[in-house]
Amino acid sequence: MAAIIVFISAFFVRFYNLPLFPLNHDEAAWTLRSIENFDKFLGIPAACFHGYIQPFFSYLVFFTKKIFSHPIYIVRTPSAVIGAFTVILIYMLAKEMYGKRTGLISALLLAFLPWHVIQSRIGVSLILTPFFGCLIFLAVVKAIHRKSNLWFLLSWVFLGIGSFYTYQNSLLFVPIFMAISVVLRKDFSWIKPKVILLSMVTFLMVLYPLIHLQFTGKVNLPAIFYRGYQDNPFKGNIFTNIVENFKNNISATGKSLFFASRGGILYGAALQAPLLISRITFPIALLSLIFSFWRRKKSDKILLIWLGAGGLGSLCGVSFFQPRYIIVVLIPLLIFIARFIAEIFNYAAQKVFLKRKLLFFSGTFLCSGLIFTEIFQLVRYYQVAPAYPEECRRNSYGCRQAAQYLSQIPGIENCRIVIENRMTVYVYLEYFGVFIDSKTERIKSDITYYVTWAQNPPLGIEAQYSRITPVKTIYYPNGLDAIQIFEAEERNENEI
Numbered sequence: 289m290a291a292i293i294v295f296i297s298a299f300f301v302r303f304y305n306l307p308l309f310p311l312n313h314d315e316a317a318w319t320l321r322s323i324e325n326f327d328k329f330l331g332i333p334a335a336c337f338h339g340y341i342q343p344f345f346s347y348l349v350f351f352t353k354k355i356f357s358h359p360i361y362i363v364r365t366p367s368a369v370i371g372a373f374t375v376i377l378i379y380m381l382a383k384e385m386y387g388k389r390t391g392l393i394s395a396l397l398l399a400f401l402p403w404h405v406i407q408s409r410i411g412v413s414l415i416l417t418p419f420f421g422c423l424i425f426l427a428v429v430k431a432i433h434r435k436s437n438l439w440f441l442l443s444w445v446f447l448g449i450g451s452f453y454t455y456q457n458s459l460l461f462v463p464i465f466m467a468i469s470v471v472l473r474k475d476f477s478w479i480k481p482k483v484i485l486l487s488m489v490t491f492l493m494v495l496y497p498l499i500h501l502q503f504t505g506k507v508n509l510p511a512i513f514y515r516g517y518q519d520n521p522f523k524g525n526i527f528t529n530i531v532e533n534f535k536n537n538i539s540a541t542g543k544s545l546f547f548a549s550r551g552g553i554l555y556g557a558a559l560q561a562p563l564l565i566s567r568i569t570f571p572i573a574l575l576s577l578i579f580s581f582w583r584r585k586k587s588d589k590i591l592l593i594w595l596g597a598g599g600l601g602s603l604c605g606v607s608f609f610q611p612r613y614i615i616v617v618l619i620p621l622l623i624f625i626a627r628f629i630a631e632i633f634n635y636a637a638q639k640v641f642l643k644r645k646l647l648f649f650s651g652t653f654l655c656s657g658l659i660f661t662e663i664f665q666l667v668r669y670y671q672v673a674p675a676y677p678e679e680c681r682r683n684s685y686g687c688r689q690a691a692q693y694l695s696q697i698p699g700i701e702n703c704r705i706v707i708e709n710r711m712t713v714y715v716y717l718e719y720f721g722v723f724i725d726s727k728t729e730r731i732k733s734d735i736t737y738y739v740t741w742a743q744n745p746p747l748g749i750e751a752q753y754s755r756i757t758p759v760k761t762i763y764y765p766n767g768l769d770a771i772q773i774f775e776a777e778e779r780n781e782n783e784i
Contacts, residue, residue: 291379291392298375298399301666302368302408307360308674309683315411316684316712319363322346323353343497344453345413359715363411370419371408375399377422382623384429385587389633393626393655400662402669404618417458417615420450424461425590428468432475432586437483440476444487448494457616460601467593475586572654573621576628591620629655675765684712686762686770690739691716693760693773697737704736711771713739736776742769 323346348366356362375398383391398404407415427443430436443465451461469476492499577595580588598617632650673679680686691713694700700722707713717723742761760773 291395294379294392294395294399295372295376298395299368299372301400301405302371305670306364306368306409307358308670309409309679310685310688311360311363311712311715312410312683313710313712315363316359316715319345319349319411319413320359320715323350342413342453342455344449345416349411357719359719360411364409367411367415368408370415371404374404374415374419374422377419377426378619378622381422381426381429381619382626384426384433385591385623386627386630390623390627390630393629394623396655396659397622397626397662398619400659400666401622402662402666405666406669407615413455414615416450416454418619420446420454420458421461421594421616421619424450424465425468425594428465429587429590432472435478437479440479440483441487441490444491445494448491452495452498457602460598460616463601464594464597467597468590471589471593472586572625572628576624579628579631580624591623595620595624625658680764680770684710685764687712688716689762690760690771690773691720691722693762694737694739695720695722700737706736706738708738708740711739711741734777738774738776740772740774742772 345366348370349363352365353362356365375395378398379391379395381391382394404415404418423446424443427439427446431439431443447461447465451458577592580592584592595617598620599614602614602616632654690711694705694713695717697703705713705717737759755775755777757775758772759775761769762771762773764770
C-alpha cells in the first residue's frame with residue numbers, strides 16, 4: 289500500500305500543471321522537429337540522429353502527437369510518464385537487491401527529488417538515462433537471482449536500446465555492463481554458450497538501424513554522441529585526451545553532485561546538484577559507499593561498478609563537463625543513500641528496547657527530513673521560478689502570447705514573419721493555424737513582422753524598410769519588457 293501511494297505521488301508531482309512553464313527552445317527545436325520525417329511507425333529517419341534528441345524519445349513523441357494537439361502536452365507527456373515509471377523501476381531494482389524497505393526509501397527519494405521532477409517536466413530525452421539504467425540492471429540482477437535466460441536476453445535488449453537510442457551519456461552503460469559481466473562472471477557460469485550467442489545476435493539486431501545508417505553515410509556516430517562544443521577523445525592520442533579531460537572535470541564533480549548553490553534557472557543552478565537535498569546527503573552517501581565496498585556482495589559490486597565506471601566515463605569522456613552528464617550514476621547513488629537509512633531500521637530491530645527506539649527514531653528523522661526537504665525545495669522552486677525573469681527568458685516566456693497576437697492580424701498568412709533565434713513563436717503559430725511560408729515568391733504582402741526579445745531589438749533593418757513601427761510589447765510577470773513585435777514595410781523602387 290505504501291509503495292502504491294509513492295507511485296501515485298510520483299505521477300501527480302510530474303503531471304500537475306504541466307504547462308506551468310512555456311515551451312522552451314530545446315523542446316521546440318529538437319523534440320518537435322525530430323518527428324517531422326516520421327510518416328510511419330517502422331523505420332528510423334536519419335534526421336532523428338541529428339541534434340540532441342535521439343530516436344526512442346522521438347517515437348514516444350510521435351505517439352503523443354496522435355493523442356494531443358497542444359505542443360506542450362505532445363513533448364512533455366513522454367518525459368513525465370518516463371520519470372514516474374522510473375520511480376517504480378528504482379523500487380523494483382532496490383527491492384531486488386536489498387529488500388522491500390530499501391526499495392521503498394529509494395522510490396520515495398526519487399519521487400520527490402527536485403532535480404528529477406524538473407527534468408521529468410521538460411520534453412527532452414535526458415530523462416531516459418535513469419529509466420533505462422534501472423531496466424538494464426534490474427534485468428541483470430533478476431537474471432542472476434533467478435538464473436533466468438529470458439532476463440539475461442532482455443538485459444541485452446535493454447542495453448542496445450538504452451545505450452544507443454536514448455541520450456548521449458547513456459552509451460556509458462555498455463562499458464558498465466561489460467565490467468559487471470567480467471567481475472560477476474562466476475554468477476553467470478550457468479548460462480549456456482548458445483544463450484550468450486543468441487543475446488549478442490539480438491543486441492546486434494537492435495543496433496542494425498544505426499549500423500545501416502552509419503555505413504550508408506547518413507549518420508556519423510561520433511557526431512551523435514559528442515556535441516559541437518565537445519572534443520572527441522578518440523581524435524589524436526586517446527590516453528592523453530582522457531587524462532586531460534579528467535583533470536579538467538574532476539573539480540566539478542563534487543560540486544555538481546552535492547555542493548552547488550541553489551538557484552532558479554531551469555538549465556542552470558537549480559539543476560546543477562542532483563543530490564542537493566541537504567548537506568547531510570554527502571556524508572550519508574560516503575558512509576554507504578564505504579560500507580558497500582567493505583561488504584562487496586553481488587548487489588554491492590553491481591552498484592559500485594555502475595557508480596565508478598559511470599562517474600569516470602562522465603569525467604573522462606567529454607572535454608566540457610556539464611552537470612546533467614552525471615545522471616547516469618543518479619540511481620546507484622540514491623540506492624546507496626536509501627540503503628544506509630534502511631540499515632538503521634534493520635539494525636534497530638535487533639537491539640534491546642531503548643536502543644531500538646533510539647535507532648528507529650534516528651532512521652525516521654533522517655528519512656522524513658530528506659523527504660520533507662525535497663518537497664519544500666520543489667514547492668519553493670515552482671512558486672518562485674515562473675516569475676523569475678531569467679527563468680522566463682530561458683523558457684521562451686511570451687512566445688505563446690506573441691503567436692496569439694500575430695494569428696489575430698487579418699491577412700497574416702500573406703505577411704513575412706521574422707522570428708529571433710531561440711524563440712518558440714513558430715510552434716505556437718502552427719498551433720493557432722498560421723504556417724510560416726519561407727518561399728518569398730508566395731508572400732503577397734510587403735509587410736514584415738519582426739518578433740524579438742525586448743533586450744535585443746532588431747538592428748540594421750532601417751535600410752531595408754521605409755517604416756518600422758513597434759506594435760506589441762509582452763511583459764514578464766514582474767512588469768519588465770519580454771518580447772517586442774515590430775511591423776516593417778518594404779521600401780518601394782522609388783525609395784531605393
